[in-house]
Amino acid sequence: MPTYQYRCEKCGHVFEHVEHIAxxxxxxxxxxxxxSPAVQHTPTRFFAQTSKKS
Structure with a gap:
């Protein structure tokens, strides 16, 4: 399951939450x-690793 990053709009705390895509x-x-319920999803970078070399 993916991990999403959120930021609280009230205190600025950044935290992660694991949840199903649906x-x-x-x-x-x-x-x-x-x-506070005022949290907003923040975009995160990701790194895709493959086993094949190009």
């Missing part, structure tokens, strides 16, 4: 630091 659109999270 649940990503409907999940309602609260900040683990301050408890």
């Amino acid at each position: 649940e990503h659109e409907t999940v309602r999270l609260t900040c683990p630091k301050c408890g």
